[in-house]
Amino acid sequence: MLDTTSTATIILLAAATALLLAAMLYPSTLLRWLQRKRYQYEVTFSLYMLTPTEKFIFNSFLFLFLSMIIIAASLYLPEHVAGIANRAFYYWAGDDSGDVAASSSSKALRSAVTSMMRGPPAQDPLRGQGGGFMEP
Structure with missing residues (x-):
């Protein structure tokens, strides 16, 4: 029996093979679809009336902006969540600092949830998930 990783890999490879086969058998259909998407993009952002240099500048700024958004979301969103x-x-659980029995069980549950959400503890207090540094 295959594990889930192998199964997912096989499914992804089969899907990629099917897409490649469809592109090889019907190249004009794929080309028409890509041209339509390019046309929709240019009409949506009114790029069809710009010069090629202006289109390049606009697309460069759009690419940089989207790249920064994706990087920021991948670095800081897990810590925020x-x-x-x-x-x-x-x-939901409240602060049970007055009750000793409830406090110990609540602290244990809180620490388990926190460790599960944050992953392994960091060595330096300034280095948490989403801290923005790379490990050496």
Whole structure:
């Protein structure tokens, strides 16, 4: 029996092969679809009335902006979601600092949820997930 990673790999390779085969058998259909998408993009952003240099400048700025958004989301979104989950857990479970039995179980549950959301603990307090640095 195959594990899930092997199964997913086989499915992705089969899908890529099917797309490649379709592109090889019907190149004009794929080319027409790509031309239509390019036309829709140019009409949507009114690029059809710009010179090639202006189109290049616009596309460069758009690419840089989208790249920065994707990088920022991948670096900082997991930490933000973990913070929101911690707040939601606090609102759901409350602060049981007065009750010793409830406090120990609540702290254990809170630490388990926090460790599950944040992953392995960082060595330096300034280096958390989404801290923006790369490990050496």
